[in-house]
Amino acid sequence: MENKLIEFRNVSFRYTDEQPWVLKDCSFTIYENEWVAIIGHNGSGKSTIAKLMNGLIFPQKGEILIGDKIIDEQTVWEIRREVGMVFQNPDNQFVGTTVQDDVAFGMENRGFPREEMIRLIDESLSAVGMEKYRLTEPYRLSGGQKQRVAIAGVLAISPKVLILDEATSMLDPKGRLEIMETVAHIQTERDLSLITITHDLNEVTQADRVIVMNRGELWKEGTPREIFTEKASLRQIGLDVPFSSTLAEELRRYHIPIEKEPLNHEELLEELWTLHSKM
Numbered sequence: 001m002e003n004k005l006i007e008f009r010n011v012s013f014r015y016t017d018e019q020p021w022v023l024k025d026c027s028f029t030i031y032e033n034e035w036v037a038i039i040g041h042n043g044s045g046k047s048t049i050a051k052l053m054n055g056l057i058f059p060q061k062g063e064i065l066i067g068d069k070i071i072d073e074q075t076v077w078e079i080r081r082e083v084g085m086v087f088q089n090p091d092n093q094f095v096g097t098t099v100q101d102d103v104a105f106g107m108e109n110r111g112f113p114r115e116e117m118i119r120l121i122d123e124s125l126s127a128v129g130m131e132k133y134r135l136t137e138p139y140r141l142s143g144g145q146k147q148r149v150a151i152a153g154v155l156a157i158s159p160k161v162l163i164l165d166e167a168t169s170m171l172d173p174k175g176r177l178e179i180m181e182t183v184a185h186i187q188t189e190r191d192l193s194l195i196t197i198t199h200d201l202n203e204v205t206q207a208d209r210v211i212v213m214n215r216g217e218l219w220k221e222g223t224p225r226e227i228f229t230e231k232a233s234l235r236q237i238g239l240d241v242p243f244s245s246t247l248a249e250e251l252r253r254y255h256i257p258i259e260k261e262p263l264n265h266e267e268l269l270e271e272l273w274t275l276h277s278k279m
C-alpha cells in the first residue's frame, strides 16, 4: 500500500457561522507520488479544499492530516513547507522585482541560508525552463512564463505536494500543454504528489485518480476511465466529459462495439482500428 500524504477525515467547513456549509463531511486520502485531479461545478468546494490543505483556513468539523501531523495553528508553518500552492492569476502572486527575487521570497521567509538559496533558485528555475530570465522583471513575462516562475518559487522550498488551483486556466492551449508537460516531468523526477484543480478535461484524463465534488460533498473518486464511464451522471451534476468519450457513446448507439472508455482521440482511433482489423 502506498504511503498516505494528505488525509481528510470527515471534514466540514463554512466561511462564517451565518453561511451554509461549503464542505460537508468530506473524507479522502492523497498518497505519495500520485497525481490527483479535483473536479466539480463552480462553487462545489474545490478551492476551499486547496486552502484547507495549506492551512490558510481550518475546518470546523473533522481533521486534516499531512503525513502524521494534524493541521492546526501549531503545525501550520511546518506544513506550509510541505504543501506548495500555485493559484490561477500569476499577477497576484508576484512579490519580487526580478524573477530570482521572486523565487527567493518563499525561502527568505523560511530563513534559508544564502548559499542554499542561490543553488535552489538555479535548480528550480531550470526545472521550469526559466533559467535565462533570472534578472527579468516579472511584468515583462507572458502568462505562461509567470506561472512557471510561480511554480519555481514553490519548488524551491521542496514541498511534498504541489497544488495547482486552476493554474493553467488563463493560458492558451499551447501554454497549458507546455506547463502541464513540465509539471508532469517534475512530478516524476522529484517524487512529488500533484493535485490539480481544473476544468480542463485533457488535464483530468492524465491524472492517476480523480476526485469529483458536488455541492460540497465528495461525489465519487476513481481513475479517469472509471469516472468518465459515468457520463450521464457527470452531466447531471454539471460536468463535461472528454469529446472522445462522447463520440464513443454515439458510435455505440450505431452498434459499433467500442469496449474500452477512450480518454483521448488516440485511444478511440486504436479501438476503431482493432475493430476494423477484426472485420
Ligand SMILES: Nc1ncnc2c1ncn2[C@@H]1O[C@H](COP(=O)(O)OP(=O)(O)OP(=O)(O)O)[C@@H](O)[C@H]1O
Pocket (backbone or CB within 6 Å): 015, 016, 022, 040, 041, 042, 043, 044, 045, 046, 047, 048, 049
Ligand atoms: N472567502 C469566502 N467567503 C465566503 N464564501 C466563500 C469564500 N470563498 C468561497 N466561498 C463560497 O464557498 C463555496 C465554495 O467555493 P470554492 O471557491 O471552494 O468553489 P470551487 O469549486 O473552487 O469553485 P470554482 O470552480 O468556481 O473556482 C462557494 O459557494 C463560494 O461562494
